[in-house]
Amino acid sequence: MNWRGWFDRLVVLLILLALWQAGSMALGTYWLSGPWLTVSRFFASLWDGELIFHASYTIQEATVGCVIGGVPAVLLPFALRKHPVVVAILDPFMVGGYGAPKLAFAPLFILWFGIGIESKIALVAAVVFFIVYFSTLAGIRALDTRLVQMAQMVGANERQVGRYIVFPGAVPSIFAGFRIAVPYAIGAAVIAELISSNRGLGYLVQTGAMNFDTTQVFVAILAATLIVHGFIAIVDIGERFLLRWRPRGAALVVDQGL
Amino acid sequence: MAAAPILEIKALGKRFPARSGREPPPWIIQDMTFSVGEGELLTIVGPSGAGKSTLLNIIAQIEVASAGEIAFGDERFASSEQKSLQPGLNRRIGYVTQDDNLLPWRTTIENVLFPHEVQGTLDDKARTQANELISAVGLSGFENYYPHELSGGMRKRAALIRTLVYDPPIILMDEPFAAVDAQTRTQLQEDLLRLWSLKRKTILFVTHDITEAIALGDRALVLSRRPSRVAAEHPIPIPRPRNVKDIFTMPGFAAIYEHIRADVQ
Amino acid sequence: MTTADLTSGYSESRTIPRRWLVIGGRIALALALLLAWEWGARSLGPLFFAPPLATFQRIVEMAASGQLLTDILATMRVSALGFVIGCACGIGLPFILQQLPRVTAAVEPFIMASQGIPKYALTPWLILWFGIGDAPKVIVVTLFTFYITFITVFAGIRGVDQRLISMARVMGASERTIARKVIWISLLPFFFTGLKVALPRAVSAAIVGEFLVATEGVGFSIEHARQLSDTTGVFAGIVVAVSLVLIINSVVNALERRALRWRPVDRDMQI
Numbered sequence: 001m002n003w004r005g006w007f008d009r010l011v012v013l014l015i016l017l018a019l020w021q022a023g024s025m026a027l028g029t030y031w032l033s034g035p036w037l038t039v040s041r042f043f044a045s046l047w048d049g050e051l052i053f054h055a056s057y058t059i060q061e062a063t064v065g066c067v068i069g070g071v072p073a074v075l076l077p078f079a080l081r082k083h084p085v086v087v088a089i090l091d092p093f094m095v096g097g098y099g100a101p102k103l104a105f106a107p108l109f110i111l112w113f114g115i116g117i118e119s120k121i122a123l124v125a126a127v128v129f130f131i132v133y134f135s136t137l138a139g140i141r142a143l144d145t146r147l148v149q150m151a152q153m154v155g156a157n158e159r160q161v162g163r164y165i166v167f168p169g170a171v172p173s174i175f176a177g178f179r180i181a182v183p184y185a186i187g188a189a190v191i192a193e194l195i196s197s198n199r200g201l202g203y204l205v206q207t208g209a210m211n212f213d214t215t216q217v218f219v220a221i222l223a224a225t226l227i228v229h230g231f232i233a234i235v236d237i238g239e240r241f242l243l244r245w246r247p248r249g250a251a252l253v254v255d256q257g258l
Numbered sequence: 259m260a261a262a263p264i265l266e267i268k269a270l271g272k273r274f275p276a277r278s279g280r281e282p283p284p285w286i287i288q289d290m291t292f293s294v295g296e297g298e299l300l301t302i303v304g305p306s307g308a309g310k311s312t313l314l315n316i317i318a319q320i321e322v323a324s325a326g327e328i329a330f331g332d333e334r335f336a337s338s339e340q341k342s343l344q345p346g347l348n349r350r351i352g353y354v355t356q357d358d359n360l361l362p363w364r365t366t367i368e369n370v371l372f373p374h375e376v377q378g379t380l381d382d383k384a385r386t387q388a389n390e391l392i393s394a395v396g397l398s399g400f401e402n403y404y405p406h407e408l409s410g411g412m413r414k415r416a417a418l419i420r421t422l423v424y425d426p427p428i429i430l431m432d433e434p435f436a437a438v439d440a441q442t443r444t445q446l447q448e449d450l451l452r453l454w455s456l457k458r459k460t461i462l463f464v465t466h467d468i469t470e471a472i473a474l475g476d477r478a479l480v481l482s483r484r485p486s487r488v489a490a491e492h493p494i495p496i497p498r499p500r501n502v503k504d505i506f507t508m509p510g511f512a513a514i515y516e517h518i519r520a521d522v523q
Numbered sequence: 524m525t526t527a528d529l530t531s532g533y534s535e536s537r538t539i540p541r542r543w544l545v546i547g548g549r550i551a552l553a554l555a556l557l558l559a560w561e562w563g564a565r566s567l568g569p570l571f572f573a574p575p576l577a578t579f580q581r582i583v584e585m586a587a588s589g590q591l592l593t594d595i596l597a598t599m600r601v602s603a604l605g606f607v608i609g610c611a612c613g614i615g616l617p618f619i620l621q622q623l624p625r626v627t628a629a630v631e632p633f634i635m636a637s638q639g640i641p642k643y644a645l646t647p648w649l650i651l652w653f654g655i656g657d658a659p660k661v662i663v664v665t666l667f668t669f670y671i672t673f674i675t676v677f678a679g680i681r682g683v684d685q686r687l688i689s690m691a692r693v694m695g696a697s698e699r700t701i702a703r704k705v706i707w708i709s710l711l712p713f714f715f716t717g718l719k720v721a722l723p724r725a726v727s728a729a730i731v732g733e734f735l736v737a738t739e740g741v742g743f744s745i746e747h748a749r750q751l752s753d754t755t756g757v758f759a760g761i762v763v764a765v766s767l768v769l770i771i772n773s774v775v776n777a778l779e780r781r782a783l784r785w786r787p788v789d790r791d792m793q794i
Contacts, residue, residue: 005629008625009633013633016633031651085548088541088548089545093556096769099723099769101727103727104727104742104764106734108745108749108757110749146355146359147361150355151372152320152345153345153352154372154424155348155376155377160376164361164376168363169363187643190643191644194643194644194734194735201644209651214648218648221648229639243363244404245362245364245406
């Protein structure tokens with residue numbers, strides 16, 4: 001991209017920061033903390049470990065939830081590949097689960113598992129499961145049957161077909177699913193913390209607001225946003241590495257947004 | 259030609275897949291009978307839609323016949339008994355399809371070694387042989403390239419040696435060179451003949467290109483329109499080794515070409 | 524099973540036609556889930572599980588007393604308001620940006636970056652500003668709706684633009700009005716997709732927002748029940764919440780099918 005594009009973006013950034021700073025000075029930091037305050041508190045919090053303490057909690061919830069929700073979501077379509085009737089039976093339930101607001105279950109999970117980390121993990125897992133299930137299913141359905149025939153011609157059995165043909169073919173879709181799920185996962189972790197928690201970035205937001213400490217609120221939100229983008233970057237890097245074989249410009253699933 | 263045919267097709271028939279209508283669907287192939295000698299390169303020509311691919315699929319055992327019988331040496335496969343197919347007849351039949359069907363996520367060498375990996379025979383000997391085949395078709399230096407980085411002709415070659423690497427006695431080829439430009443096609447045809455002269459395999463080569471059928475085959479079968487059967491059989495009198503590039507100039511070419519073309523109409 | 528079966532679909536002649544097998548299986552699964560629910564209630568106790576019957580009884584009570592309607596209306600009020608504002612911005616902004624390509628290029632990365640902000644996390648700060656009324660929830664719903672519709676319509680406009688330009692050139696650049704009409708018709712599927720995704724999202728965002736700040740509403744009833752350890756109330760509220768969103772989902776999908784049926788726009792437009 002040309003230098004004029006970079007220049008424009010820099011200008012926009014400076015304008016946004018200036019507006020932010022001006023607003024903060026006009027309204028007072030009780031209501032709107034300023035950019036300088038936020039960034040300096042961010043690093044201070046990072047240094048003394050407080051931010052790490054809370055952020056790691058949220059990250060833990062998101063990661064473990066992604067694994068607990070994501071792994072069955074990937075395995076199930078593979079296991080059911082030879083049983084399309086079962087997939088058809090499950091379909092309305094899965095679609096219902098996908099469309100239903102999983103976050104509505106947050107209070108129930110808190111009731112069941114307490115205000116500790118388990119309820120947040122459960123919520124994240126529920127959110128991630130349906131997203132990854134459908135993208136994995138799509139990846140398997142897009143299977144090129146000619147490749148399966150080729151493998152069978154050279155003597156591959158069912159297990160080998162699954163391992164050498166079906167799975168690698170579905171990997172791009174699985175990655176797409178996780179990339180879409182990441183913001184939802186972090187969002188679910190944060191909302192569960194907002195409702196009831198004694199630790200985590202959502203907790204920081206809640207307590208910050210209660211104490212009129214908007215700087216803390218912004219620091220926590222900034223940290224959460226960075227985590228979302230960081231996770232997406234990790235998924236992208238993993239994808240680029242594992243999918244070196246793809247021709248450039250291959251169409252990817254378009255994100256529908258948060 | 260060998261005394262006993264390695265492959266016999268007897269009154270083979272195949273219907274279209276059944277739809278929910280009352281009548282049985284029409285035949286694609288009906289009453290097809292021919293035999294193939296060991297080490298023979300048999301070309302099969304016919305109009306499109308004549309079920310040439312279907313025929314190969316049935317021989318390769320990835321599709322069930324509706325009627326008739328196939329005999330491989332001493333083994334017989336009748337259509338009514340074909341409940342469980344053995345695709346590739348336990349690696350005794352190789353199949354080079356129209357699409358190269360290379361696994362996009364594997365490099366050239368990994369694709370070529372795929373049959374060995376599946377069969378559990380991946381050892382140094384296999385690797386050496388694979389590398390020899392790779393240089394035999396001029397793909398040296400491209401071992402670690404992914405299919406999307408190779409040209410169409412290169413992918414065809416890779417698909418071809420992937421089949422050769424596990425040494426099946428019978429190889430089916432379904433218009434493998436149709437999708438490349440004329441120059442590459444001639445080159446691939448020469449490569450095929452050269453490889454074939456080193457290791458005499460039985461090859462069934464389907465094509466819609468009469469020139470190709472003449473250039474490559476010991477014998478050319480002409481299929482009729484649907485429901486197709488063997489309309490004619492033409493031994494190719496042009497002696498080997500054949501000059502594929504200038505096959506038109508070979509004595510007897512024009513005559514056999516005219517014969518075959520008349521039969522294809 | 525032959526490979527031909529794999530490629531050509533499923534053989535028609537089984538002992539039971541597949542369609543009945545699937546329907547029967549679904550009914551069986553639904554019953555099994557219901558039984559599991561009942562068993563869960565019996566073995567895990569009333570604190571963790573409310574039995575299905577008690578849950579539905581509670582819903583009936585809520586309906587009879589009018590509380591159900593009040594809650595639903597409260598939630599829908601919030602989501603409708605946020606949805607409308609969000610759509611207006613999400614649909615309007617791409618059109619404005621389209622006229623200012625340099626601004627668009629400069630601003631776009633910031634919009635995409637801001638998408639990573641967990642929107643519910645803004646709620647406590649919004650409560651600070653606007654108190655415990657509807658405003659914080661409406662703003663959050665607006666944000667959700669905005670991003671969804673903006674991204675969809677923005678992508679649509681961009682896609683149309685390229686094709687439109689070449690088409691206009693080939694046709695000899697007809698009047699702007701015609702061009703505008705072409706843009707509109709091409710954009711309709713994108714509109715519908717965006718609205719279709721955003722509306723249920725808006726409702727669920729309102730519900731979740733009520734966990735944090737509300738005095739009434741579907742979400743409020745769930746969280747309120749939890750705080751009183753009223754498990755039956757939690758279950759009842761969740762059933763209402765899930766049903767509400769799923770019903771809206773189905774209605775929106777049905778509307779889309781009808782709307783697209785008599786439009787000449789190509790239905791194959793993928794997002």
